[in-house]
Amino acid sequence: SGMLIYPSGELEANSLLIADGLVTMLSSGSNARVDVATLGIGNTGVLTARDAGTKYVDVSSAIANDGAIRSTNGALLRITPGQTATLDLDGASEQGAIEADGGNIWIMGGTIADAFSGRLLISSGRHVDVLPTWTIDGDVELEGVQAPAELRSSVHSRVVFKDATVTATGNVRVTAPSRFTQNADVSVTAGSVLTLGGTNANVESTWSNFTGPGSVVLAGDLSINNFGSTSFLIDSLDLDGPQEDVVTTIANGSILSISSTTNLEKHDSRIQLDGGRLVVDGTNSWIENGVLALNDGGRVDGSRTLIMQGALRVTGAGNSIDSPTMLGSSTTVDLGSGSTNTVNLRGSTDYSGGTYEGAGTLRQSGPAVVSGSTTIGAITSYRVIAPNVYQPRHVRVFDWDGLSETDASMRIEPGKTLVINADQIDTEAPSVDGYDGVLTIDRGTLIVNTGARTPIPIPGGGTPGQITGASASPTSWRLDGTIDLQGTSGQVATVATQLGSPVVIYGSLNATSGPALVQTHATLTGPLGSVRVKSGATLTMTSLNASAGDVFVDAGGQLTASTFRLASGARLEVDGAAQIAKATFSGGETGGAGEITLTGMVDVVATSTLGGNVRIATGSELDVSGGGTLFAAGRVTIDSGVPVSGGGGLSIGVDGELVLSDGLSIELPVANTGLLRLGEASSTVDV
Structure with missing residues (x-):
């Protein structure tokens, strides 16, 4: 029915089978030890470490756990397998349990035989540390009610939650490098906080779901890959962690979905969409204060408004932001040095300032408003990115009507100015295509400076970051759609140029009220x-x-x-x-x-x-x-x-x-x- 191993006591055997009942290792200043070649625990057997201090289990060959491995009452159970030992932590029955129920458990090596399908319990203030990589497809109960409950591992290994069911209650941490896959379900109870990853402990996900009225904090880099879909339907999500240095990467074909009810914290780190998709739904906004990198088809989607206050960096073609977007005064939009770099703003866009530059294309396909004076690109200057390599500080193309063309619309608010410094305002030649939408200038100003620029070389090639001037060859821009000029007494609606770029009107230019000014050459x-x-x-x-x-x-x-x-x-x-x-x-x-x-x-x-x-x-x-x-x-x-x-x-x-x-x-x-x-x-x- 049971066996006690007292302090300083040691059990040595070639093979130990706990078929039924308890083997309890006690400690009171001195340590108990089990030293066996193979350790078997039957369906109703339990290996328990109890009381403060370390209990050692040395296994040179194999562990088969059909019962329970338990640590309680402040004990540390340290299991040290041999280098070639095989660990079947849930046994042949796949119902074995590991329970850090008041104590801690370390598994210091060996090779995990197969996926753990049993029950893993970590109670308040306790941790389980498993050095080898292991897969869990059973039930995980993390109960950090009074103090954090923590699942650890070496930074060189990983915990894989494969179709696992994870319940997080209280303050819970998975500081091991981890992977969530094959519809792993993670439930975070009300008022609870689940922290994932840490320094050198990244989090990967393919197919997984995080649900519940609690919070999830990413303390390690997050990557969504293998064409998977990961969703957060929780109360609160902190993507960049307490240090605000977490990188989120969504690979090609993969999706990260954040629900409408999730409170998304202001993001200060980096989100990188390498052809992947970020979906953020809801009626309230979320703030990107760090870096949003769109690469080769990266896409931001969803009904929640994205407020950009950091850097939007674009590489490759096919990138888009489909959600409502506000580009704030501190925003930097970097279209890079490649002429094929493109970002398509398909949702409604609020231009409220910012810095825009690069050799790519900024495409405005959704409705837009200029609520703060905004300058798209610098008028005549280049930035040195390598000796004798220059990147324009204007934009190559500001595709003003995008893919919407005749359905496009923009409004310039009273007292605000939109300056467009671009080679051209559409992807096709200016002689055949132009702005096809409806632009309303409500007591504001539009300044268009189109035409090619050529950098003025710096002797010696310059140093990265250095700014040089440029010569310009102004070209006309084409209006195929409609511009409505609305002025009032003392507030003039204006169309102008600084570079000498004329407007060619194939569509309609209307002065609808009050004073209006066209301060450039116009051809009708x-x-x-x-x-x-x-x-x-x-x-x-x-x-x-x-x-x-x-x-x-x-x-x-x-x-x-x-x-x-x-x-x-x-x-x-x-x-x-x-x-x-x-x-x-x-x-x-x-x-x-x-x-x-x-x-x-x-x-x-x-x-x-x-x-x-x-x-x-x-x-x-x-x-x-x-x-x-x-x-x-x-x-x-x-x-x-x-x-x-x-x-x-x-x-x-x-x-x-x-x-x-x-x-x-x-x-x-x-x-x-x-x-x-x-x-x-x-x-x-x-x-």
């Missing part, structure tokens, strides 16, 4: 291209070349242009008011119920139809080139003091009216099939 082209100034809006343009399309000024709207060119196939329709300092008519036509006032040089270089109400104001000069004709289809007024010259002519249509003011000298032929009128009751005009 394509049959569907349009510029519209709506009622209550005032649009000021530096330069507009309308080679095709329509310019509309609604009643109550006003257009002011420093330079305006109207070509054949284009139309200026003014129901409000337009004022143009320098106008060139090379075809095209005007119309509308409002007034067009020309205040500077007016060149007519081809037959051009002026309908509506056009006034060539005092201080202007009208030159109609040879082969050109100013055809008055509406009311055209030439004010006093305007020189009228050139090799062309004036023609008044059947419904047209040419009003000549006092003192004019018309040095052109005039063909009149409509109405030629003197502007004042007492006028003298020489024709």
Whole structure:
């Protein structure tokens, strides 16, 4: 029924079988010892170490445990197998138990025969330390209620939880290098904390589930691999541990899922998605304050908003962030030195500042808002990454509408500025593709600086990190979609450039309210291209070349242009008011119920139809080139003091009216099939 081995007592045998009952090793200052070649424990047998002190079990050949190995009442049971010893810790029945129930157990070597399918119990304040790598597919009960319960091993071995059922209660630690696989189920009870890994003790997972109302803390590096899926459906998850230095790596085809109910701590370390996927669901946000590295198809997904405050580093193609994202003022987006490096922002994105650079592509496929002034790239500079190797501090491509194209949308909030420093704003050539979405500038500013840059070499090649300047060749950018400019009194909606990059409008540029400013050269082209100034809006343009399309000024709207060119196939329709300092008519036509006032040089270089109400104001000069004709289809007024010259002519249509003011000298032929009128009751005009 039992055997006691007292302090200083020693049991030596070739083979010891505890078929039934207890063999209890006692200690009180001196140590008890069992020294056998083989140790067998039957289904109802128990080897127990009791009381403070170390009890030694030396086994040179084999252990077969169908019963229980137990340490209690403060004892340390130290099992030292021989170098070639085989350990069957759950026996032939696969129901053997290891119980650190009030004491500690060390297994110092040997080879584990097969997976442990029995019961492992570690009670409060106790630990089990198994040096050889072993696999557990049974039940693990970790009960650290008053003090931590801990499962340990050598950093050169590992505990594999294979289809195991783990229950963590209280303060529980698995400081051994570990692997969770084949649907290992880990349950963390309410108020409990499970800490995994440690220094040089990494955690791997393929298929596993962590559930319960408790918390999990990663104190060692975590890797999800072998196309596995690991999920955390728990109350709280700390991915970077107490030292904030834990690296989480998700391999190609693998998934780490964090549930909507899990409180995810602010992350200050590194998450690396090597083609893997991180899914974070929920309504509240999570903060990345460390490094998020997306490599070769890495993907962040889920309904929870990602707040980037650290570094987003991109290598390779196919990377994406599908979740809602906020890019904060301290964010660094590094697209690296490879031209194929790409990250696709497929969810909604809030730009609130940050630093963006690299030779890759930043693709904006989801809806976006600029809530804080943001500069995408530096305008003209490069960073030395190795002697004579330079990485652009602008971005190669800011794919503004991404894969959404016509469904893309962006909003620039009041008082905020978005600066785009990129070679181009779409992945295709700027001549054939551009921004296809809808951009609303609500009392904010858009500055676009497109064009190739070339680094200025540093003598000697430079040192890594050194910044050098660049020469730039500005190129145009194409608007295929819509820009809506919304201003209010004292707050102007603005489109501008610093580098001299013009905009080519194939879509629509609309001033919808208040003051608006386009401070770059604009070309209107394509049959569907349009510029519209709506009622209550005032649009000021530096330069507009309308080679095709329509310019509309609604009643109550006003257009002011420093330079305006109207070509054949284009139309200026003014129901409000337009004022143009320098106008060139090379075809095209005007119309509308409002007034067009020309205040500077007016060149007519081809037959051009002026309908509506056009006034060539005092201080202007009208030159109609040879082969050109100013055809008055509406009311055209030439004010006093305007020189009228050139090799062309004036023609008044059947419904047209040419009003000549006092003192004019018309040095052109005039063909009149409509109405030629003197502007004042007492006028003298020489024709």
